[in-house]
Amino acid sequence: MGWARVVTDRVVTDRADFARPYDVHLDPTGRGHGPGAEFLGAVRDQPDGRGPKRIMLAIRDAHGPYARLVFRDLDHPDRSMIFGSG
Numbered sequence: 001m002g003w004a005r006v007v008t009d010r011v012v013t014d015r016a017d018f019a020r021p022y023d024v025h026l027d028p029t030g031r032g033h034g035p036g037a038e039f040l041g042a043v044r045d046q047p048d049g050r051g052p053k054r055i056m057l058a059i060r061d062a063h064g065p066y067a068r069l070v071f072r073d074l075d076h077p078d079r080s081m082i083f084g085s086g
Helices: 035-044 063-068
Strands: 010-013 018-022 054-058 071-073 080-083
Touching (some): 018 035, 035 054, 063 080
Parallel strands (some): 018 054
Antiparallel strands (some): 010 018, 054 080
């Protein structure tokens, strides 16, 4: 694994409730080996204990792996998933 396999431009958050990773891409050699889950875990589990309650993903593929991380489909399951309540 390793962060070298995850490339992202930004994560937008209100530091209270919500986070939205943008432009996340996985190197093809890392897909299926956990770097996406590791990245989202780091977004969720902030060291100060103030991680977001909801994380929204705009996604075209890989629904299965993210569903195993307790993300669920929204109104447009072909494009988005969310973690948390709300």
